Amino acid sequence: MSNYSETFSNIYTGRPSGQQLYLHEKISCLPISNVSTVASEKCFSLLGYACDEGVKRNMGRCGAINGPDAIRKQLGKLPNHLTTDTFVCDVGTLLCLDGNMEKTQLDLSGSVSQLLQKNHFPIVLGGGHDMAYGTYGGLKKYVGNSGTIGIINFDAHFDLRNNKRNNTSTVNNSGTPFYQIAQDCKENGSPFKYLCLGIRKDANDRTLFETAKGLDVQYIMRDTFRIQFHNEINAWINAFTSSVDHIYVTIDLDGFSSAYAPGVSAPSPMGFTPDVVLQSLKTIMGSGKLRVLDIAELNPDFDVDDQTAKLAASMVHYLLHDLP
Template sequence: MKNYKKTNSTIWSGRTSNDQLYLHEKITCVDLENNELPENEQTAFAILGYACEEGVKRNLGRIGTESAPDLIRKMIGSLSNHLDKSVKTIDAGNIYCIENDLEKTQSITSDKVFQLIKNKYFNIILGGGHDLAYAHYNGIRKHLPDTCIGIINLDAHFDLRTVNDKGNSGTPFYQISKENDRFKYLCLGIQEESNNKILFQTAQKLGVEYIKNTDFNIENKNHIATVIDNFINDIDVVYLTIDLDGFSSSFAPGVSAPSPFGFSTDIALFTIEHICNSGKLISTDIVELNPIYDLDNCTARLAARLVYYIMKFISTS
């Protein structure tokens, strides 16, 4: 089995029309390894799958994220299409973890991220475990080696665990911090119950900014917007990563680490739109969907709606 495969176009399905009324009718599946990437001059999106759960296994999490990218695609396909006809959207395929080799999978992912950004596509990567972040960041870094890249993470967890042997889904931002002189990281939705004292100490030592879940709500949106603006003003580009386990389990039951005290969709959408409107967002991902524990595809549908709104906000900002 290969680490990379073109997506089977039959995954994209739904109602049909003669005028691209549904998103599945707007998607073109391409093979990044056979020169099928269309030239791009205007707003264009690339959906790439990270079908990997090795990092979650290493982090002793509940496995099941490997099948998430294709399920999210199915949920996206049936959504109504309100994007302008000039907006191009491609499916850039899936990356798989073979023989538990997470490091090779991350390296391949970084190369694909670089390829897409170099060709002026806005990436929306579907995970998979949050170990995707290490690969995703390095792909951006490869394209912009001298640029200050700020990371904004919507998440219940810092994912700043130290690397004892090999990286996992709990270590990506620690790994990034150790390999980059300028580490800019803002985490929104942090839960005390889900991060031990050492992780808070690590965050303080590394200069990580964060807002706890108790303050990450729509009533506090003005303060949140100010924190985001101050963070963005100090960087060149933004990499946005959204961990579905940051949402309340009433919205996202199908994750590896569900939480009844997570944040709501209203503050998440407000935050995402605010970041998109900054003009500095370069790439994004959505991680940690676990279909095995989902209820009526509730979490997969949430992920699909997030993809839709990101495309909407980016194409109109």
């Protein structure tokens, strides 16, 4: 792939121990072409999606292209509590340097599918939320017709914007990926199963709520998406996961309050908190159906003391250590 860059191990740094006490001593870097099939041991693959084009088209603050490496730098510093037979590798980054976002999404789909075929759990680091179209496409390519895919999006936004401009030309961006997926599902006759957690009225216009209703999207508003309502939230999640065969989770960092995530394209103090996301992830992982996860919209240019990058890294750390 011409838009692919291998990750080198020197990006993962931290306190030296000589005993693999930290993740920078645990994570292996290798080209995605060298990824081999694993049998029974747990294997995670980190894959970067360095793309700003979708955010640019959506009139957002550019800078997410540097998100993957910012997460890597914080992840390497975190403690390693993984078993010796758990393998974590970084398989490089897909780059969008020429504005051809659609090609980068297509390459992402192929890479995610390839990793799944080799029995790796893909964790995609972004990058604009247009990555969702590529991540979903990779899972769809992998599962084919063997079961229903459910999307769970932690986000303030539906990202269901119509990608038709003046009903003629198509303009995909970071706000259209789930609308695109819905249209693909309609074309191939598969159900569009989509649950949004943390939706805000001040982040979506009325046409987006109308679109969500027309597509039978399930969602929990930010007012309800709080840790004190975790029992009700877990009930929603369990009902959703029981209705599908495979789960794709996507975490948009701009859904968090800017108190936790200032380094995003569209920050807001009105977002949700990390504790309710971690509790929800625990429930999702408990279903045994989670197949792939991505993290979107980290913009290091606007981060404060690497808070947002550290938050993203902690989410990855939680998944690595707690996925059954």
